[in-house]
Amino acid sequence: MNFEPSARSQEYLERVKRFVREHIEPAEARFAAQLQADHAGGDWRRWRVPPEMEEWKAKARAEGLWNLFLPDAKLGAGLSTLEYAPIAQEMGRSLIAPEVFNCNAPDTGNMEVLWRYGSEEQKKQWLEPLLAGEIRSVFCMTEPEVASSDATNMQATAVLDGDHVVLNGRKWWSSGLGHPKAKIAIFMARTPAQDQDRHHQHSMVLVPLDAPGVKVERMLPVFGEYDTPHGHGEVRFENVRLPASNVISGLGKGFEIAQGRLGPGRIHHCMRCLGAAERALELMIDRGMKRTAFGKPLLNLGGNRERVAEARIAIDQARLLTLYAAWKMDEVGALGAMSEISAIKVVAPSVLQKVVDDAIQIFGGAGVSNDTPLAGFFAQARTLRLADGPDEVHKGVIARIELARRGFSRSDRS
Template sequence: MDFDYSPKVQDLQARLTAFMEEHIYPAEAVYHAEVEANRKAGNAWVATNIMEQLKVKARAAGLWNLFLPESERGAGLSNLEYAPLCEIMGRSWIAPEAFNCNAPDTGNMEVFERYGSEAQKEQWLKPLLAGEIRSAFAMTEPDVASSDATNIQAEIVRDGDEYVINGKKWWTTGAPDPRCKILIFMGKTDPTNPNRHQQQSMILIPLDTPGVTMTRFLPVFGYDDAPHGHGEFTFENVRVPVSNILLGEGRGFEIAQGRLGPGRIHHCMRLIGMAERALEAMCKRSLSRVAFGKPVAEQGVTRERIAEARILIDQARLLTLNAAFKMDTVGNKVAAKEIAMIKVAAPNMALQVLDWAIQVHGAAGISDDFNLAFHYAQARTLRFADGPDEVHRNAIAKQELARYQ
């Protein structure tokens, strides 16, 4: 097995790393200060100037839309080639957007690319690829266990040349951002279909459509994630043209599985980058702090944790690269077990590494000074996003048991 990255990927890694050092890391404090200033002025949900400047620089550097495998609209990278680049971007919370490689826009753009009509691509994919607008994915509902997506209750009913949508959605990530213009909405068009996986459809809902109301922002462990954030929505007799349906009625589950596979890879690689940066901070802090007469790095428990962190990170990376390889070679459906495995392994790994890094930093670790607490909140959230651990573990176990039945 060849573990070397191709010259093309190595070049992108070097350029991406240099851009992070020169532009992204120095911009982090500026970004957070700008968000806070906007908050004090009465509206944290405003695009920051620094992010727009970073996007211009990234595009000029040729570091733009690096995802979208098997598409001429992207950088022409496979999942395996994109994975190490996604890890580098994951080292900073603000980096993915700067390169137009952030969730949920990447997943939504893949949906448009693979399942959208030419008119839908022209209207929505084109400005998304240009970074001119943002998008959101409305799937999870507050009144049902959405870990079983067949529970979705939102209604999509055809009425002549229109569909009428009613329902509630929450954790609609990115929707509070004023740049968000389009929702990909999942609901039921055929609730009585005996095949529960053909009851759902996906449809496009422009955010300014009458009847679409954001009822509240949803913070994560006290962080509102402005200006990106998460929203809860009601949809009351929302009408959109029949042409807004994606792929056709009853194809919602099919689209969801095509969307979530790559998204899970991206989440996991970003988490590995986040964990790498936490381990770096842990090592530097332990070398500079003295407790009980010697550097914290010389305490046995610290060395044990540093060693375990390195093992856990490398294990997660190899699992993730293997999943990316299988996605590229046999397809997302056949690679379902490997994708499920990394979706369990990566967030739990990142949480453990972040926890140890926080301990080494002492009380400073739970402050905003080092971003460790914020990253911990984000990593914990990803044990739910794109399916909770329990669902993935169940899927893995079923596949294992099937080998002996």
């Protein structure tokens, strides 16, 4: 077990690091101010992406810093999960960097779904333009009327009708729905079958967002911010009728696909969290040493040095746990690394939340404004403790696996 980045991983990492430092970080404040000015009216239909983003994306693609997440040497960089992990961390230092390299959620997860499970027709129609960065995508799973931490509660339906599939249901927190380039959604729904167990009664369907019956009802703010120009929307599917060929991998395959999708995605989220935590710690130290109160640097007051030490310990612990999960997933697959993936999904966002909270305290009022990325990092951390499964669900997975190791059956564990 060796977590040292490979030569190929290190080479990509240095190039991404240089790109982020030279092009993205210096422009972040200006980029955020432009988004705020352009979208002050709150009408998501008028949201636009600042031209600088497309310029950065063109430059990144020309430099070969594109689709680095995909373990396919022809379509992406061909990096393993472990090799990609430090690169994702570097991108996580900026809230806008992942999109620059076409490595942003939920597109990465959706592209992996199509790459692993999509038909040739689906790949041609949707995967290719996603890989080219020509369009954006949405993942529709969470529902407002049920506890979505248990996916078997899902009420939305996908019912086969001849050579068509008919969709009905309401979804929310569908990230990316407000993006001007959002064209396709992956819709997860129940397809009840009497002869199948509960984990084979769900399907994933590709839904063009301009299909009749698809209605975006609103964008949902996170701590009062709309996360423009991506947004997190509530959308209704009312008798949406699509060719059966839009079903991914066949009816009843939804849970299997979800496990394949969420494993890498959770690791990507966690590594980005650690990059954000590293930057928050750097900002905290710089601010704390340059700002004085009561005749001393802020960092020399009120136990702040101990907070710096605690942050370093926590970040490094979380990084090692995440790298171990990435290594194990490469070795045995997402199902074989369920406990480790659940563990990092609990740990990494919590570490980020704590480090950012301490940094905000050092910055005072500036820390909760948009003058620094800290408020955005805090919202990211707190949201990720719910997204892709809340902390409690992941702890339940870990506990269930531990009990099984001691020989207790599922009935004993329920």
